[in-house]
Amino acid sequence: MNIRENFKMAVDSIFSNKLRSILTMLGIIIGIAAVIAILAVGNGATSEITKTFNDFGASTISLSVSDEATGNEMITDADIVALKSSIPEITRISPDNTANTTVRSDFESRSALAFSGTPDLQYTNQSMDSTIVSGRYFNQNDYDDAKEVVVISEDTATALFNGRQDVIGETIQLIGNTGNVLNLKIIGIVKGTFQELQGSFDLSQMPLSLALPLITMEKLNPSVAVINSLTVQVTDKNAIESVSNRMVRLLETRHDSVGDDYYTATNFLQALDQVDSVLGLFVNFIAAVAAIALLVGGIGVMNIMLVSVTERTREIGTRKALGATTNTILFQFLMEAVILTLIGGIIGLVLGILLANGISNALSIVPNITLGSVLLVLLFSTAVGIFFGIYPARKAAKLDPIEALRYE
């Protein structure tokens, strides 16, 4: 009696009761599909988020000033200089100011988000792509002299100059909320910012984006340029915690507000941890649901195997009379249970993959189905089959041949 024979018998038996087999597998199918889908989506989401954070740089710290702070606690240019000089791990530091403004050229007038900061803004700005297409970013000289220069995105150039891109040296007007006007010379063009939104939004309604030195921005309207947040990059992401603490302490000392908790430093590792733990909670919840489905599915398999053993009592008796040993019968019924759960597992796997793709499309992430999770499913289905199949199989194997042959 070999495995092939057993396999064939088990498959024959399962297929001769198609509806019953499918109903029996349902719990397994649902459980496995849920596990696979959630693993795939969870992994996909995690890697998506990790990738996004890595793009920003895992060694980035955001420092913000609490809403409860008064003007005295706001960060000043002197603070920035002090931070940079007293904490050597800081490689880039820039305020993170965004102002709603209007921008005007000879052809067009549009609302715009004006990002302002130190020249390091080129590296710390998370809202605007700073990849230079032509010209240059503003530098320390521009900053120190408060030069009236601006870097605009490709889309901004397109919108303001009727599609032209060769606009370096042209002048645009930035209009603040109070009506002040600042004439700015375009010195650089960076990659467009809202290309990825094309198709889903009316581009003519989107605010344009541009970047200029904070000092220059203060000319437009001093209140527009209040610094209430900083973005800092450090040499080594292991230094993040220590740099964060030292920054907060230094600012508190300089603003005489030790213990007032006005300054908060957050980093993306923390944010990633939070996302991970939320995701982990979600995954655990679904896993619990799936475990219950698998348990119920397993009990269903056991139930149907017990029915099958009873129905086939005479068959078992006959097989024993023809020379089947206890182990042969045990193995036959165990095989049947395992194949039942394994087929359920494979159907569940396919359904789970489809489900994962569906969910991922809706959330626009890439589902991540690993070989590990596939193997896990196959192994687990087999385990469920063995666990819930062993009792019925033993019952079949231990039948007394005479009793079994007499069974009506």
Added chain:
Amino acid sequence: MIQVKDIVKTYTTGSETLVALDTISLEIMAGEFTAIMGPSGSGKSTLMNILGLLDRFDLGTYILNGQNVSDLNDNESAKVRNKEIGFVFQSFNLMPRMSILENVALPLVYAGVKPKERKERALAALERVGLSNRVKHKPNEISGGQKQRVAIARAIVNEPSVLMADEPTGNLDSKTTVDIMRIFQELNTEGTTIVMVTHEPEVALYTKRIVTFRDGALVNDQLQQQKLM
């Protein structure tokens, strides 16, 4: 071939003890065709089960083909059944989902014979019972007489020492009964030892020896002139 000596078999139900076989001794030689007769409850089926190694007994010895099989465990008796004994049952006991060929080959599966050889030997066995066509059909597609022929083919496929038939014609009409008895006689002529339990005297006439049981005791054992077809 078969030697049982002083076999005692009792059943206990509650406080009552029923003696099913009371010190039975019997010897059956190779090539014999023996009918075991008696009313129900006489112990003939119990003896058949013991001879077929399906049941154990309390006292006595059983020597089958020179081997003492009195105290075998479940697995050992399964192997001896597979190798030495071919069973034919009253209600055929074919596997409904298997084809006729697969049914006949089943003992060879348990014997560990390779698929190709299994098929050849199963076909040869079917040939011997005159049923070499329709081998791909399922048992529910053939008549009762044909089913019993399939069962006989299955019983002889592993070339056992003895063929044991328990009321093999009990579910068959009289014409088919004659057909089946003819097959048994042919197999016996070719050398197969057959032991058959029956309660029908006219069926027993086709055998060469009749052993009669009553109340767990062997009451009569006589050779007879076989009724030929």
